[in-house]
Amino acid sequence: MERELSQVLTQCHHLTRPYRIDSGDGFRLDRIDPGDTLDLPSDKKAAREALEQGVQMLSELQQRLYAQNKWAVLLIFQAMDAAGKDGTIKHVMSGVNPQGCQVTSFKAPSALDLDHDYLWRANQALPERGRIGIFNRSYYEETLVVRVHPELLAKQSLPPDLVGPKLWQQRFEDIRHYERYLSRNGVVVLKFFLHLSKEEQKRRFLQRLERPEKNWKFSAADIRERGFWEDYRQAYEEMIRETATAHAPWFVVPADHKWFTRLVVAAAVIERLDGLDLRYPEVSQEAKQALAQAREQLLAE
Ligand code: ATP
Ligand code: MG
Numbered sequence: 001m002e003r004e005l006s007q008v009l010t011q012c013h014h015l016t017r018p019y020r021i022d023s024g025d026g027f028r029l030d031r032i033d034p035g036d037t038l039d040l041p042s043d044k045k046a047a048r049e050a051l052e053q054g055v056q057m058l059s060e061l062q063q064r065l066y067a068q069n070k071w072a073v074l075l076i077f078q079a080m081d082a083a084g085k086d087g088t089i090k091h092v093m094s095g096v097n098p099q100g101c102q103v104t105s106f107k108a109p110s111a112l113d114l115d116h117d118y119l120w121r122a123n124q125a126l127p128e129r130g131r132i133g134i135f136n137r138s139y140y141e142e143t144l145v146v147r148v149h150p151e152l153l154a155k156q157s158l159p160p161d162l163v164g165p166k167l168w169q170q171r172f173e174d175i176r177h178y179e180r181y182l183s184r185n186g187v188v189v190l191k192f193f194l195h196l197s198k199e200e201q202k203r204r205f206l207q208r209l210e211r212p213e214k215n216w217k218f219s220a221a222d223i224r225e226r227g228f229w230e231d232y233r234q235a236y237e238e239m240i241r242e243t244a245t246a247h248a249p250w251f252v253v254p255a256d257h258k259w260f261t262r263l264v265v266a267a268a269v270i271e272r273l274d275g276l277d278l279r280y281p282e283v284s285q286e287a288k289q290a291l292a293q294a295r296e297q298l299l300a301e
Contacts, residue, residue: 008057009274011050012267014038019264021250024241029233029252034197036254047259051091054266059095061270062132064278066100069130071276072187075269076135078144079194080232081222082204083255085136088194092266093134102127105136114156118142119178126187139178140191143171143239148231172242179248189248190272192265193236194255198229 018038021027040047065071077085093101104125113121119139127133146152147168179189205226208218225232244250253264283291 008053009271012054012271015264015267016251016271019251019253020268021240021244021252022246024244024250027237027241027244029195029237029240032195032252032254034195034200034254035256037257037260040260042257042259044259047263051259051262051266054263054270055092055095057270058092058266058273059097061273061278062096062100064280065132065273065276066097066130067280068278069281070186071278072127072129073132073269073273074127074135074182074187074189075132076138076140076189076191077194078137078140078192078236079255080196080201080229081219081225082201082208082217083194083196084258084261085194087258088192088262088265089134089136091262092269093132096132100130101132101134103134103136106138106141118156119174126182129186139175140239140243143168143175144232144235145225147235148228168238169242172239175243176245179243179245183247188272188276190268191243191248191250192268193240193250193252194261195252196255198226200256201226 015038018036019032065073077089079085089103093103102125106121109118109121122135122139125133125135146156153163153167182189205218205222208214240250240252251264251268253261255261
């Protein structure tokens with residue numbers, strides 16, 4: 001098991017290193033090719049097997065996380081439409097005990113949400129200690145869709161004096177501090193941007209239109225947002241520059257090949273969980289005696 005683990009971890013590191021952003025200074029999105037697969041052969045069977053191995057590892061680590069009940073893990077997923085957030089979450093978490101995991105999808109804010117500060121709803125959805133929480137979209141939308149569509153900001157009823165030219169810089173600063181705060185409280189934050197090319201998005205939208213079983217996934221709004229591709233790209237780039245930190249890194253994951261995206265995400269989570277040195281709680285000598293007694297009692301029945 002230990003040898004196998006160290007092998008897997010070496011592979012994990014190889015998979016994540018090119019995409020992990022610990023410091024956003026000077027970061028440029030065009031440095032990472034959405035079609036990249038690190039020259040791994042596109043052998044679906046081998047990729048499936050590697051992912052299965054990763055999922056197994058994750059399941060084992062998650063059991064320890066749950067038993068130890070000290071750390072919470074927050075995985076944030078951001079991407080353009082059709083980049084594969086849902087599929088990645090489904091596959092990577094497929095081996096994890098549902099009791100130790102929760103997914104929250106952040107849609108357009110409700111009237112109640114809008115009556116609060118923008119971190120309010122996210123804060124309520126944070127994972128408990130011992131659990132993995134997944135944000136399918138997140139408070140980062142406040143620097144993405146809200147930035148690309150200023151009319152959304154107008155709906156937030158902020159006091160006018162607080163809406164100035166520094167608003168976005170202030171949001172980045174607040175998010176950095178928030179994530180620092182979380183990390184100081186035992187919440188491990190990992191952020192994934194699934195980096196899709198515009199051509200691949202077109203191909204996937206066409207599939208949604210042409211294949212009846214995929215029709216339900218299509219939304220006219222997605223085509224509308226596609227029209228703002230360049231604005232989103234800039235917003236994503238700046239968001240990563242401003243909020244990538246060592247304690248809450250961004251992973252800019254190539255997303256044109258789904259099998260590769262899933263491997264990189266699984267690798268990043270495994271690597272981080274392994275670094276937490278998760279252990280099953282030690283059973284004290286007294287507790288061991290109590291266990292032995294209970295066992296004898298049962299056997300004597
Ligand atoms: P799918 O891949 O299934 O389409 P999705 O994450 O795109 O999943 P949708 O219901 O299609 O889910 O879209 C959610 C929408 O909510 C997105 O367009 C997103 O930009 C928007 N949204 C999320 N958070 C906010 C926010 N804080 N302010 C405004 N809009 C938001
Ligand atoms: Mg959508």
